[in-house]
Amino acid sequence: MTDHHRLEGTEDRRFRGALDDVIIVPLVVVMLAVKNILRFIVTILMRLFDYAFPFAMQIVWLPFFAVKLLGNVIIAVMDGALRVLPLSEATRQRWHLSMRRNWSRLRRMISYRRFERAVHDAFENGMGWVFRKCRHLTPNAALLVILGAVLWIPISFGAATAMHAVLLAKATSWPAWVQFLHPLATILAKSKLLVLPVYPAAWPQAKKHPFVQLAFKSHETIQCLHVIKKFGFRYRQATSYMLSCGFDTMAQCKATASVIGGD
8 A cells, every 4th residue: 555655656746746737637527428328328228138039039939930830831731622632532641641740850950949049059159260271360350350340340230220120110010921021130130249259369469460560569669658658647546536525436337327228
């Protein structure tokens, strides 16, 4: 505790008020405001997704229910046709049992749980393949792959969310078969899992790229600047002041999210 106060006293002497605080202090205030706003938005979105995800899963389940219902109707129609056709009773019964047996086996395969499991296994194998391939890329290729992965995560998330939203909004006006695109949106959303192993797999090669090495050196140089160190000190001061005044942004975000969520 004594060392901490001594360090604070040393920093206070190093970073006394000066003319540059006219720029630094407003920037610190803006950064704190942006940080708290983003934290609030993320907290609200997480709470909304907690409620929206189970509903979305029910919507994705509907196409499988429709396929089962359509299959039952087709089997019923074919049973009716068997009664009309000039067949012997033994043949008619054999065909009837064969259709029922095959449809029952196929019906058990048409389920969201099996679909989710198949998608999970496919992506798990895909992630393993990505990890094996990315470890042997050149620095240029590894850097491009990481940049593509960074872009794909928000793109896949936004596209999948938009597809689910549009399909729900147009459920009454568009043809019923369009709702079968919900599983496609689910696959699109899960595709971001493929890029997750890209970072640990491609980074050892990507960091050898001259641009990345230049970025590292530039970052170290910028960190050593007096104005940057002073900015960090003022930021820590502002954060400590907010906490001492009882302004805990995380607690307030959670409380607001609870109110919005109805807890």
